[in-house]
Amino acid sequence: MSERVKVTIDGISVEVEQGTTILNAARLIGGEIVPPAMCYYSKLEGSGGKCRTCLVKVSKGSEKDPRPMPKLVASCRTTVMEGMEVQNITSPEVKEARKGVVELLLINHPLDCPVCDQAGECHLQDLSYEHGSAATRYEFDRRSFERRDIGDKIQLHMTRCILCYRCVYVADQITDRREHGVLGRGDAAEISTYIEKAIENDFSGNVIDVCPVGALTDRTFRFKNRVWFTKPVDAHCNCDKCSGKVTLWYKGEDVIRVTARKDEYGEVESFICNDCRFEKKKTSDWVIEGPRKISKHSVISANHYEQLAPPPVIRKNPALKEANKEQFERVIRY
Amino acid sequence: MESLSNRKKVLEQKPMTFGEKIYLPSIAKGLAITFKHIFKKRETIFYPEQERPVSENWRGLHSLKRDEQGRERCTACGLCALACPAEAITMTAAERKKGEEGLYREEKYAAVYEINMLRCIFCGLCEEACPKEAIYLDGPFLEADYLRKDFIFGKDKLVEEPLKS
Numbered sequence: 001m002s003e004r005v006k007v008t009i010d011g012i013s014v015e016v017e018q019g020t021t022i023l024n025a026a027r028l029i030g031g032e033i034v035p036p037a038m039c040y041y042s043k044l045e046g047s048g049g050k051c052r053t054c055l056v057k058v059s060k061g062s063e064k065d066p067r068p069m070p071k072l073v074a075s076c077r078t079t080v081m082e083g084m085e086v087q088n089i090t091s092p093e094v095k096e097a098r099k100g101v102v103e104l105l106l107i108n109h110p111l112d113c114p115v116c117d118q119a120g121e122c123h124l125q126d127l128s129y130e131h132g133s134a135a136t137r138y139e140f141d142r143r144s145f146e147r148r149d150i151g152d153k154i155q156l157h158m159t160r161c162i163l164c165y166r167c168v169y170v171a172d173q174i175t176d177r178r179e180h181g182v183l184g185r186g187d188a189a190e191i192s193t194y195i196e197k198a199i200e201n202d203f204s205g206n207v208i209d210v211c212p213v214g215a216l217t218d219r220t221f222r223f224k225n226r227v228w229f230t231k232p233v234d235a236h237c238n239c240d241k242c243s244g245k246v247t248l249w250y251k252g253e254d255v256i257r258v259t260a261r262k263d264e265y266g267e268v269e270s271f272i273c274n275d276c277r278f279e280k281k282k283t284s285d286w287v288i289e290g291p292r293k294i295s296k297h298s299v300i301s302a303n304h305y306e307q308l309a310p311p312p313v314i315r316k317n318p319a320l321k322e323a324n325k326e327q328f329e330r331v332i333r334y
Numbered sequence: 335m336e337s338l339s340n341r342k343k344v345l346e347q348k349p350m351t352f353g354e355k356i357y358l359p360s361i362a363k364g365l366a367i368t369f370k371h372i373f374k375k376r377e378t379i380f381y382p383e384q385e386r387p388v389s390e391n392w393r394g395l396h397s398l399k400r401d402e403q404g405r406e407r408c409t410a411c412g413l414c415a416l417a418c419p420a421e422a423i424t425m426t427a428a429e430r431k432k433g434e435e436g437l438y439r440e441e442k443y444a445a446v447y448e449i450n451m452l453r454c455i456f457c458g459l460c461e462e463a464c465p466k467e468a469i470y471l472d473g474p475f476l477e478a479d480y481l482r483k484d485f486i487f488g489k490d491k492l493v494e495e496p497l498k499s
């Protein structure tokens with residue numbers, strides 16, 4: 001069944017397995033033609049199809065039936081066909097629609113970024129920066145909820161939730177009991193654990209990492225610092241529950257947060273257990289691998305330099321070199 | 335080489351004459367200018383008793399603002415510190431407790447907020463970065479002091495006086 005089909009996305013052709021979605025085909029090409037995704041998560045089975053940010057235009061259905069698809073389709077849920085032609089950033093229609101989707105996502109989203117711990121690594125921030133408009137046309141009150149604790153380590157800000165269902169899929173997939181879900185419909189829909197029962201599963205902390213916005217955040221990191229003032233460092237440990245591969249977020253000498261390693265699409269490489277995430281906050285618990293590479297477009301890399309380029313006067317003069325020793329070291333120590 | 339702009343003046347160096355060599359005429363000329371100014375209008379002012387008017391977009395010392403209800407506006411978002419080219423700002427955030435709603439506007443506030451006025455170049459980028467309209471450079475000049483540590487202004491010096499009701 002591994003027949004290969006050829007698709008063309010924004011004029012770039014790629015051959016993929018049959019049954020691949022357009023989104024994943026675009027990710028194989030990479031670069032700016034990859035549609036943004038707020039709800040699809042490659043590591044979560046069944047995710048996708050909720051947020052509509054990944055809309056693309058299919059200008060040619062397939063080799064056999066070359067008619068275009070009548071409407072824009074969600075690329076995370078549409079599989080490719082032989083000879084399909086897809087337009088993403090080359091189609092003004094898609095751009096317009098995406099702008100509308102962003103506006104809808106933001107209708108009930110509070111302007112919380114200065115307070116929110118997710119700011120700086122929030123997908124909704126990136127999405128609205130790239131595709132949204134700067135002003136709102138919405139004049140009514142946004143829906144509001146009380147901030148809630150899910151267990152003693154996870155914080156739920158329901159006001160910020162965009163109902164992408166990723167956290168629900170995590171709970172379904174990683175645990176064998178259903179503990180976390182969406183209650184209510186439409187405007188009243190909200191994420192909840194039944195009767196606020198604390199999630200006790202070892203992997204429940206991963207809902208923090210999959211949440212594209214700041215609705216589920218780490219209580220142990222709450223208001224500790226802004227992510228762009230912290231330094232991400234890759235590390236691992238021998239954990240018998242999970243892979244033990246994490247990113248430590250340093251402020252000075254202290255580890256103030258532990259997360260799984262996220263790839264360029266913001267998806268974790270492997271889920272980590274709650275022990276690694278919440279309990280091991282000492283450098284001695286970890287084997288350090290080196291600084292985490294952060295895209296230079298991210299605010300997290302603002303004011304962080306990969307190499308120190310001291311002026312020649314410092315490099316040549318041994319006395320000055322000695323005086324600036326700490327700075328030279330800091331670059332290597334991150 | 336020929337000058338392109340043609341504005342260059344070539345200085346000639348001639349040997350000084352006897353009159354120039356004894357300097358007396360030059361001294362008399364200089365003193366004449368000095369004495370003439372005694373009878374002219376004074377150009378200087380007596381700072382700090384008197385102050386010159388400053389322009390509308392003058393940037394002086396920072397102040398952290400309060401809103402109409404007297405609550406601190408700053409939410410310790412760190413954008414000013416990120417924008418600051420001189421790395422002059424640092425802060426520590428804290429969570430607002432129940433019962434402090436009258437003190438702080440948002441659920442997070444700056445427990446410590448410091449600006450090192452010796453680092454600051456008064457560029458005003460912090461003011462532009464602030465999403466909460468919390469910081470303005472609307473104060474006076476920075477005054478001289480003796481110790482470097484006294485130039486690190488904390489919240490005691492930066493935050494506006496509470497509202498009088």
Ligand code: SF4
Nearest residue numbers: 161162164165167211
């Ligand atoms: S809490 Fe986060 S992950 Fe869960 S549905 Fe809302 S936005 Fe998605």
Ligand code: SF4
Nearest residue numbers: 418454455457458460
């Ligand atoms: S005025 Fe400029 S240099 Fe001074 S604190 Fe603000 S951003 Fe920094």
Ligand code: SF4
Nearest residue numbers: 408409411412414464
């Ligand atoms: S002064 Fe403004 S920019 Fe600076 S931390 Fe406070 S709210 Fe943020």
Ligand code: FES
Nearest residue numbers: 040049051052076
């Ligand atoms: S990512 Fe495709 S609909 Fe959300």
